[in-house]
Amino acid sequence: MNHFVSIQLDKNRKTPLYQQLGDALYEFIQNGILKPNMKLPTIRKLASQLKINNVTVVNAYKYLENKGIVYAQMGSGTYVSPLPLEALSSPIIQEPNKDIQLKQITMTKNTINFASISPTTDMFPVDDFKLVLNEVLDRDRGDAFSYQESQGYDRLREAIGDYLENYGIHATQDKIQIISGAQQGIDILSKALLQFGDTLFVEKPTYHGAIAAFQSRGARIVEVPLESDGMDTSILEDYLKLYHPKFIYIMPYYQNPTGYSYSLKKKRIILDLAEKYNIYIIEDDYLSDLNYSKQPNIPLKALDHRNRVIYIKSFSKILMPGLRLGFLVVPKTLLDYILSAKHTTDISTSSFIQRVFDLYLRKELWKKHIGKICDIYEKRYNTLTNSLDNYLKDYMTYTPPQGGLSIWVKFKEEISVSSLCDLLLSRDVILTPGSLFSITQDSFSSIRISFAAVDEEQIEKGVKKIKDVIENMINVPASITPLL
Structure with missing residues (x-):
């Protein structure tokens, strides 16, 4: 079936004809009518079918090419991009997404903060820095x-x-x-x-x-x-x-x-x-x-x-x-x-x-400070990996990073990451969902667990709470807490 002849262009609209055509072709791509790497009609052929000027088709193809939706090959023609559309961000400045904005969370002494990747104030080298600061002032x-x-x-x-x-x-x-x-x-x-x-x-x-x-x-x-x-x-x-x-x-x-x-x-x-x-x-x-x-x-x-x-x-x-x-x-x-x-x-x-x-x-x-905090964070890192292995190995997998301040944990089964994070928040555990780290808000069926702002006791306690909530989600009927 020739879908192109169904395209309706209206010269009375304020939107230029080339953009109307580009938007119509884009809709075909979104709907799967035009598939990745499929060749588009030649400029002359499409212009003839739609009874429009060749320049309009040229501009429509260029309009889509500038958005990364199609690509041109010299001497061959214009093709649909092989890149999934959801992997391309719009060049237009986007509105903040409500789902990934940081919530205003009231921290208490009972909060287990697995979200922060900033050191707590007790890790700051205040005394050494004060000595250097005063020396610079005097000098x-x-x-x-x-x-x-x-x-x-x-x-x-x-x-x-x-x-x-x-x-x-x-x-x-x-x-x-x-x-x-x-x-x-x-x-x-x-x-x-x-x-x-x-x-x-x-x-x-x-x-x-x-x-x-x-x-x-x-x-x-x-x-x-x-x-x-x-x-x-x-x-x-x-x-x-x-x-x-x-x-x-x-x-x-x-x-x-x-x-x-x-x-x-x-x-x-x-x-x-x-x-x-x-x-x-x-x-x-x-x-x-x-x-x-x-x-x-x-x-x-x-x-x-x-x-x-x-x-x-x-x-x-x-x-x-x-x-x-x-x-x-x-x-x-x-x-x-x-x-x-x-x-x-x-x-x-x-x-x-x-x-x-x-x-x-x-x-x-600086070298002294790095040595000190590496010792502290390595102990927390080991506590977290041991806790994940002991309590969550049936539900999650991870690649040991051997450094840094967090671990990326993937669920073995599909689960609503946003529901998990919300339920844990009600139990004083803060996690970072994977959706925060993608243009398309793909959850990756993952969470980031950071150990920058938690001690070893909090780490084990927090991982146990994660296990409890996951098990409750799995055992509750889908009509109450959906597994996606």
Whole structure:
């Protein structure tokens, strides 16, 4: 059956004819009439069937191509995209979704907070920081509070360069940009590199703060499935051929939310693909310092010999989150764009905090702090994995991340994750549903369980409560608590 002749175009409508045609074709794709990789009619044929100008068809196809719904092959024609429609975000800035907005939760002493990935205040190195802070005040006096150049305090950038040598990253201070936390770094990169309608790739699932930043620039986001050792590189290359993104955003170690880490093999493949398709990679070094294995973590940037990687790291995340301090390592060709975006964002990061952290790094107090909190978090990590094995092995599976602050748990059977989280909230247990980490709000039949804000006793107690609620959900008739 020729469905195309059924398309009705109305010249009296305000909507342009090419857009009416594009919307009609899009509806055919949504309804499964036009399937992935199916060839669309030639421009001349469709124009003849609908009795319209060839230019209208050209513009309709271009309209769909700009949305990533179809793709053109030189000398061959126009085809329906093989990428599932739900994996493409609209370039239009989206309204906040009510299901994934953080609820206003009243915390009590009985609350077991498996959602937070920020350290509790008892983990803050207040005494050491106070000593360094006072030393900077005595040394620099009023200069400590002057405006700093937008790129950052030169001595701090020098100290960061020395620090990075320990991880195999060679970065001179002229390639380092100080930022007010990793989230600002993502925002600045979005402002500097993205224009409305540009395409970029992210892992599926991924950090929701990054999704929000990219969407705020009107970007089209393509999700690439994430495996336990990194992005699915075969799918990644297929998408690279079709969508020509500006960059790929990844977290190679203890990825948020999955905790997965990239294998050396996949890191090399992704670097080769970045060179082949002339794109950049944003490497968000989320929590690589929290390593509970005996194997060293090698950042993607350390393997980057062709200047394809933009490296982001936050110090404040596991030091004291309120400090808002981090840095970028930027290829020289992009530095002016980044510097301009930083200047228009907040001129510069606090001069005082930069000077204090410079001294904190030079005195190796950062190294001391990491050693202390790694010992504490490793014990919590072991308690959580043991509790999951003891109480939830019949219902859930997980891949031990060997680092970071959370574990990504998948249900063996389909279950309403939102119902589970709501029921546990009524029992003073807070979880993060998988739907928070996808454009399409796919639940992945998963939850993220973090141990940043809970002690070992709370961890075991909380996991037992999760087990109780799951068993109640399974035993209650579907008409009361649906299993999806």
